[in-house]
Amino acid sequence: MKLKGQKVAILGAGRSGRAAAELCLKLGAKVTVYDSNQIKGDWPEEIHLEGESTPESAESNSFDLVVLSPGIETEGAFAQAFANKSEGFIGEMELGFQNYEGLVIAITGTNGKTTTTELISAFLNEGGISCVPCGNHGRPLSDVVLDENPPQAVALETSSFQLETIETFHPDIAVWLNFAADHMDRYRSLVDYRNAKMRMFENMGKGETVIAKSGEELESIKSKVVRFMSEWDEEEGCEFKMRNGYIFHQEEPFVCLEETNLRGLHNAENIMAAAGAAQAAGVGLEDMKKTLKTFCPPPHRCELIRTLNEVEWLNDSKATNLHALESALRALTRPIVLIAGGKEKGLDYTPLSEVLRERTLATVTFGEIGAKLGKLFSQSVQTESVDTLEEAVRAAQSLAPAGATVLFSPGTSSFDQFSSYVERGEAFRKYVNQLK
Numbered sequence: 001m002k003l004k005g006q007k008v009a010i011l012g013a014g015r016s017g018r019a020a021a022e023l024c025l026k027l028g029a030k031v032t033v034y035d036s037n038q039i040k041g042d043w044p045e046e047i048h049l050e051g052e053s054t055p056e057s058a059e060s061n062s063f064d065l066v067v068l069s070p071g072i073e074t075e076g077a078f079a080q081a082f083a084n085k086s087e088g089f090i091g092e093m094e095l096g097f098q099n100y101e102g103l104v105i106a107i108t109g110t111n112g113k114t115t116t117t118e119l120i121s122a123f124l125n126e127g128g129i130s131c132v133p134c135g136n137h138g139r140p141l142s143d144v145v146l147d148e149n150p151p152q153a154v155a156l157e158t159s160s161f162q163l164e165t166i167e168t169f170h171p172d173i174a175v176w177l178n179f180a181a182d183h184m185d186r187y188r189s190l191v192d193y194r195n196a197k198m199r200m201f202e203n204m205g206k207g208e209t210v211i212a213k214s215g216e217e218l219e220s221i222k223s224k225v226v227r228f229m230s231e232w233d234e235e236e237g238c239e240f241k242m243r244n245g246y247i248f249h250q251e252e253p254f255v256c257l258e259e260t261n262l263r264g265l266h267n268a269e270n271i272m273a274a275a276g277a278a279q280a281a282g283v284g285l286e287d288m289k290k291t292l293k294t295f296c297p298p299p300h301r302c303e304l305i306r307t308l309n310e311v312e313w314l315n316d317s318k319a320t321n322l323h324a325l326e327s328a329l330r331a332l333t334r335p336i337v338l339i340a341g342g343k344e345k346g347l348d349y350t351p352l353s354e355v356l357r358e359r360t361l362a363t364v365t366f367g368e369i370g371a372k373l374g375k376l377f378s379q380s381v382q383t384e385s386v387d388t389l390e391e392a393v394r395a396a397q398s399l400a401p402a403g404a405t406v407l408f409s410p411g412t413s414s415f416d417q418f419s420s421y422v423e424r425g426e427a428f429r430k431y432v433n434q435l436k
Helices: 015-026 077-083 092-098 113-126 141-145 190-201 265-280 285-294 322-331 350-359 370-377 389-399 421-433
Strands: 007-011 030-034 048-050 065-068 089-091 103-108 131-135 153-157 173-176 209-213 224-228 238-243 246-249 252-256 303-308 311-315 336-341 360-366 382-385 405-408
Touching: 007 015, 007 077, 015 030, 015 065, 015 092, 015 141, 065 077, 065 092, 089 092, 092 141, 103 113, 103 190, 103 265, 113 131, 113 153, 113 265, 113 285, 131 141, 141 153, 173 190, 173 265, 209 265, 224 265, 238 265, 246 265, 252 285, 265 285, 265 322, 303 421, 311 421, 322 336, 322 350, 336 370, 336 389, 350 360, 350 370, 360 370, 360 389, 370 382, 382 389, 389 421
Parallel strands: 007 030, 007 065, 030 048, 065 089, 103 153, 103 173, 131 153, 173 209, 209 224, 224 238, 311 405, 336 360, 336 405, 360 382
Antiparallel strands: 238 246, 246 252, 303 311
């Protein structure tokens, strides 16, 4: 990408925006960063900063390129004002892609992306291919490109927001994990959300590989498709399958799930997807088996915090949508007291009724959506509604008998009371560790 002497606007001063700004600066561009909030921190003096910007900030300017951070709505007034004053309009991930020369393994799906991304990176590194997990999880791709010696490959967690602004992006290997309703506060319909994710495939060709769960319908895919499934049947064409606690590759045992630090069918699917991607990259199954002996899932994903009075406390704060919550409920074997709630995202939780009746002893709801969820959940199971997460933890302790699991799986985002699912998960950890 040739940017020498060109005028570039970066929208958003977070991690992605900063990485994009520094990469454009390295490529010789004249860079200005715009953000609706104050811009803090130490920045290179060559980068011009425009904090507290508005759509009107674009009016007296013109740009050769505008680079958008994924947290800013593509169709919003702020982004569109700058897009209308530019020759080009792309996202930070597209910028990084156009300046990276290694193998790109892109991972998308509504749930499971981060664990799969970390697994793929670990598999490749064990197999002798240097790889960095990045994108929506970890470092922005543009930041990885800035490394003095960039890795041979990237495991790129890819969100629908990032895919909205691609232009030439086409991974060598693409992983499609699953699809379910999410981000209905950003998209007008479920179709719009799915179409954004499907953009991952639009520039891929016959020489590239797609890893996808059996049953996931992917239209107009030109690339080779490798399938996996978490429930055994006689369906032909699946490279990886699950049976009696074992993952099989082409009918041969690959790994026993209980011999890893991962639990539940959803994590079995993550392993199979990651193994398929790593195999397509040239990594052998034996190297993957070595990795799985020591690999630990990222925090806030069905993470065991402690066992108190024979009750397990699991932190699944990353479960920010209905599908993730349901997957966690179906993956566990002990009786469950569920803590759920957070921001109102416009999701329909009615489909949870059956699994709540089947798998839970009680539920505790909290946050902005707490009262609404409490009214719905109480039709299926004993339910208490409270205001805060701290109150929810205390309520769950009173409801959980010995031998149960208290599952903190909110089912929505954190932005009513916390800045991120990470802050929310750490608060849960603190409150649980304070229990006596």
